Amino acid sequence: SLCWLDEFADPTTARKLYTAAFPLVDITVVPDDVIVQHRRVALLELIQKHIRQRDLMELIDQLVVLLVTECANDSQITALLNYILLTGDEARFKAFISELTRRMPHHRERIMTIAERIHNDGWLLGRERGRKEGKVEGERSLLRLLLQNGADPEWIQRYTGLSAEQMQALDQPLPESKRDPWIEY
Template structure:
């Protein structure tokens, strides 16, 4: 005895034979598209049935990515804030008459940072 994937007994189905030599090409193509659509729907249903099994994993991954993005954003914001503070200090030092090399050494800025700030 043969069984199907759902455990029921497999029974052969009778399909009528069709002489496709007399069937118009348009009709054959229409059946082909319907068969393709049915195949796609079958696999969509199978994937949809597996979604609940993977939902928790997907949510965990999404949360981990969100947290990583948050950490990266905080780090970038902190670095940008430090850079802006160093530029403010550099401007103040230059205004007070400190030479450029001293300003670069004290603030840790690159010469390009000061050059872009002066424009």
Template sequence: MLKYSLAAMQRHLDVHKKLPLVIPVLFYAGKRTPYPFSMNWLEAFDDPEMATALYCQDFPLVDITRVPDNEILQHRRVALMEFLLKNVIRRDLMELTDTLTELLVRQLESGYTTEQTLLAAINYAVRDGDTDDYHRFINTLAQRLPQQKDNIMTVAQRLREEGLEKGLEKGIIIGEQRGIEKGRQEGKLEGRLEVARQMLANGMDRNVVMQIAGLSEDDMKNIRH
């Protein structure tokens, strides 16, 4: 009944901003009488008391925007993803280069970050972040992380190719810059899925990952394991 109620609410939310009151009513005409089962869905859990405490009050919140950067940097395996998720859409990318490069060096040396994760992180920052010169941001990272220069410049090359391709398709003279912008927008979901995949791989709770990465249940189904 809860499933059908939520489905009705979702259909309503597709065209409205507020949730409707959906009243679930079970019509029973079975052989056993009176109706022999509980009508409280929380009693379907092994621990109804804990389920009631969890689902009948405000949900747990992980508000990464309120966590100081210096505290985030101590979070080991998830520090990189938390730092990017908090800051990429709130600050100019060039303001992040000092802390980001320091964090990347530390993560790579400790083994918390692989080259694949490094590429995903930079790709996410460029696609979701904002700065006046994305190539300057990438070049700065490459200079400060010389051992990863080839990997970082791979991102730069991809941006150039996307920019040229999108520009040619639209017949825009300044197609490179505009194409890069379009590529960034189209890659937002891809970047967030990769972020979520890494957090799940590091043992973070699925629901917490959904909240932090801003993903829906359908989005989570597209994560490649």
């Protein structure tokens, strides 16, 4: 069969599951004391409910209880910390991690290891983006120099694939902050 639902162990159940509408739950209207009873997903639900409404430090007591009762595994804690970091600012994240580890000294190493991994992933991503931006800027500087020294703009456009707008941007002088000191402009 070419139907992907037939690949399931129980295709009939798969059809029922994947062809019916999924009921959505507005987690913002569910009381916190009910969310806390959701065990494995409670941690993430609680954060999703309150991430934009108030300071997460107000939730720290409930989060500590959930973490101490082993309701979350490392991948859930990683997801939680990533979500907090992506939706909040870095200073708030650092304060949150600091308070969390202060209240849970026996889980400190685990939380710090996860937080450090997230930090390192972000640092590596930023470094890679910086390399790409630096490479592009270096190429643009070289093209500017070629143009300033009489290279044919049509030849450059043909071999680089730059659009007319991008070629026009090359004609603009570089801001002082982006100029290399060893190149004469």
